[in-house]
Amino acid sequence: MKLTVANLKGGSGKTTTAVYLANALAASGRTLLIDADPQGSALSWSETAGNFPLPVVAAPVRDLHRRVPQLAEGYAHVVIDTPPGELAITRSAMLASETVLIPIPPSLMDLDRLRPTLEVLAELEGLHEPQVLCLLTRVRRGTRSSRAAREVLLELGLNVLGAEVSLREGYANGFGLALADDLGEYADVLQELKGRVSQP
Ligand SMILES: Nc1ncnc2c1ncn2[C@@H]1O[C@H](COP(=O)(O)OP(=O)(O)OP(=O)(O)O)[C@@H](O)[C@H]1O
Ligand SMILES: [Mg+2]
Structure with a gap:
């Protein structure tokens, strides 16, 4: 799987999603996480761990996109975390992947x-x-907002994963940890993603 996690808006959950999914993918094959954000949050996360x-x-x-083929050699999965507000890097990461x-x-x-x-x-x-999929994250359980957001995204013609990630302290506290045993809802996200990605 070659997956880019992108949203030009800052603080939307890109790094958290990229790191959790890369940790989840690592259980099923050699996985490389590429930190394309000059802020280097994913890199510091791994360094701290x-x-x-x-x-x-x-x-x-x-x-x-020109470098990924060489970087990805020998890996079953590549996950790319992208920066906020950096169009050119985000575009290049999208070009490098099959799924956004x-x-x-x-x-x-x-x-x-x-x-x-x-x-x-x-x-x-x-x-x-690339195949484009939206993931609702920081969802407050029991509120209408996720259903309303889902409707807006569908009206825009976007595909939205059924799996959602809740607003939880645990995800924010995951920074600096290796997450192998504690993937939370990202385990479901990955399972759904795998199903969707295999269907062209
Ligand atoms: N499901 C969640 N529940 C609670 N907090 C979360 C969740 N997901 C992310 N966060 C927190 O929200 C903040 C933004 O998340 P994150 O850094 O993943 O976003 P980002 O899109 O990578 O940000 P940037 O655009 O600055 O790179 C972080 O403090 C993170 O710990
Ligand atoms: Mg980030």
Whole structure:
């Protein structure tokens, strides 16, 4: 699986999603996590953990798509974490992957700020068309917001995973940890993702 986690809006859950999913994927094959964010959050996460179960490399570059084939050699899975607000890097990461996962909290502001990310994908039409899937994250259980967000995303013609990630202290506290035994709802996210990715 070659998966890019992207959303040009800051703080939407990209790094958390990329790190949890990479940890989950590492159980089923050699996995590389590429940190394409100049802020290097995924890299610091792995460095802090010490016993991180997969390699993480920093590559915050605009020609990532040209480098990924070589970087990915020998790996079954590659996950790319992308920065906020860096169009060129995000575009390149999208070009490098078969699947683009957009984590998005179900708030009106986050939905409103989704447009630039969709515009980058639209620009790639004809050149490279990855499978695009949205993941609702930081969902407050028992509120209407996730259902409402789901409707908005569907109206935009986007595919939304059925699995959701709840707003939970545990995810925020995951920073700096190896997550092998504690993947939370990301285990379900990965299972659904695997099913979707295998169907063209
Ligand atoms: N499901 C969750 N529940 C609670 N807190 C969360 C959850 N997911 C992410 N967070 C927290 O929300 C903040 C933003 O998440 P994260 O860093 O993953 O977003 P990001 O999109 O990578 O941000 P940036 O655009 O700055 O790179 C972090 O403090 C993170 O710990
Ligand atoms: Mg990040």
